[in-house]
Amino acid sequence: MGDYGFRISIAGQDVKSCSDLDTILNSKYALLKGVISGSGNTTVSDGNTNLITIAHGLGYIPFIQAYHDLDESNADYNLMPNYGGISIMEDYMVWCHCDSTNVYLEFYYADGSGGSYTFNYKYYIYTDKGKL
Amino acid sequence: MGDYGAAVSQKGYDVKTCADRFLVYSSAFQTLKIFNRYSVSSTVNGANITINHNLGYYAPFIVLYNGTGNNVSYFMCGGDGYSMNNDVDNTVNTLTIITPTGFSGLADGTTVYYTVYLFLDDFRSVSQNTIKTGTTSGASSTDYGFRISKDGYDVKTATNDQLVISSSFFTAIVHLKGSADSSSDLFTLSVSHNLGYVPNALVYCKKTGESKIRMCEGMPYRLDPLTGGRTGFFYQIHSDSIEMGENYLNGAEWFWRTGNTYYYIIFKDKTY
Numbered sequence: 508m509g510d511y512g513f514r515i516s517i518a519g520q521d522v523k524s525c526s527d528l529d530t531i532l533n534s535k536y537a538l539l540k541g542v543i544s545g546s547g548n549t550t551v552s553d554g555n556t557n558l559i560t561i562a563h564g565l566g567y568i569p570f571i572q573a574y575h576d577l578d579e580s581n582a583d584y585n586l587m588p589n590y591g592g593i594s595i596m597e598d599y600m601v602w603c604h605c606d607s608t609n610v611y612l613e614f615y616y617a618d619g620s621g622g623s624y625t626f627n628y629k630y631y632i633y634t635d636k637g638k639l
Numbered sequence: 640m641g642d643y644g645a646a647v648s649q650k651g652y653d654v655k656t657c658a659d660r661f662l663v664y665s666s667a668f669q670t671l672k673i674f675n676r677y678s679v680s681s682t683v684n685g686a687n688i689t690i691n692h693n694l695g696y697y698a699p700f701i702v703l704y705n706g707t708g709n710n711v712s713y714f715m716c717g718g719d720g721y722s723m724n725n726d727v728d729n730t731v732n733t734l735t736i737i738t739p740t741g742f743s744g745l746a747d748g749t750t751v752y753y754t755v756y757l758f759l760d761d762f763r764s765v766s767q768n769t770i771k772t773g774t775t776s777g778a779s780s781t782d783y784g785f786r787i788s789k790d791g792y793d794v795k796t797a798t799n800d801q802l803v804i805s806s807s808f809f810t811a812i813v814h815l816k817g818s819a820d821s822s823s824d825l826f827t828l829s830v831s832h833n834l835g836y837v838p839n840a841l842v843y844c845k846k847t848g849e850s851k852i853r854m855c856e857g858m859p860y861r862l863d864p865l866t867g868g869r870t871g872f873f874y875q876i877h878s879d880s881i882e883m884g885e886n887y888l889n890g891a892e893w894f895w896r897t898g899n900t901y902y903y904i905i906f907k908d909k910t911y
Binding site for chain 1: 645664666668669670671672673674676677678701703705709710711712713714715716718720721722752754756759760761787788789790799800802803804805807808809810811837839855856857874875876877878908
């Protein structure tokens with residue numbers, strides 16, 4: 508294949524001779540491309556798992572990424588998957604996955620009190636494939 | 640330096656006035672570039688997967704578990720939701736995936752599949768740079784814009800996955816990246832980004848004395864379900880900073896490990 512394509516270098520680098528590492532955009536390497544992002548919240552009753560289903564309509568298995576909060580404040584976000592104890596009396600587990608139709612966010616919570624916990628979440632769905 | 644360069648906005652946003660996070664590309668900002676993607680398999684408690692990329696520097700990565708049927712995708716975890724962050728590491732030349740006994744609740748010998756993304760970018764410092772914030776512009780469904788295909792694909796007919804870039808999609812525009820060492824056993828390491836919103840970020844840790852990086856995760860205080868040991872390479876994203884650390888138990892007290900190096904990329908994407 509001939510030496511053609513498209514490249515843009517970072518400031519201070521000669522686009523004709525710089526390394527690929529010093530390019531902002533380069534047709535040799537795709538960028539991670541997002542198509543859908545969204546957010547929401549779900550209230551989980553003690554001892555239960557809530558499943559959030561989001562249709563992506565891509566027809567193949569995409570690359571996804573998601574975050575959640577740990578203090579019901581929507582102020583600080585942690586990467587999913589995540590699991591552990593919010594305090595010594597509480598337990599939780601959150602993770603994300605997808606197939607060729609939907610993205611799934613799963614939230615488990617238990618504290619033995621019969622109460623509930625509200626998770627805020629955010630997700631990214633990329634056009635790049637999550638299974639090649 | 641004068642105000643020169645090029646920028647492309649997402650569909651429906653005015654490139655002259657929109658906030659940085661609505662750009663597809665700008666010569667003012669770096670982007671996250673995919674060096675290669677790999678489809679690999681192994682067996683539970685079988686041989687490790689090694690990918691020799693020979694980049695010669697620490698590069699960011701992400702591993703997606705595709706299940707036993709190669710028909711699903713889990714972000715950095717098994718099908719049971721337990722994190723893989725301690726089972727995937729990357730040296731300057733080789734990425735390794737371990738599939739330990741008990742992975743995803745599967746029997747030893749079960750075949751499992753993964754997709755690996757390895758990025759071209761390194762962690763040389765990029766200072767934060769904000770040109771524009773805030774906009775009320777909305778998206779548009781009009782079919783116009785900008786797209787570049789990968790080598791070997793016709794840009795007019797290439798699928799979305801075969802494109803380098805398209806103004807139909809948002810991209811991972813780098814706001815700030817670099818590395819920093821932890822020096823306090825009482826506090827996490829904090830890096831300011833000053834975006835005013837919670838952004839997307841990738842964080843990796845090179846533990847003191849090691850020569851590999853692993854992805855940090857959400858929870859610092861947990862009992863590893865497979866080994867029974869304590870683990871916790873942690874990061875949390877705030878509206879003005881990210882904090883990072885490795886928590887460990889010494890006697891009855893928890894400390895943050897000093898001497899670790901954290902590698903981070905903070906994007907302009909808004910996480911809520």
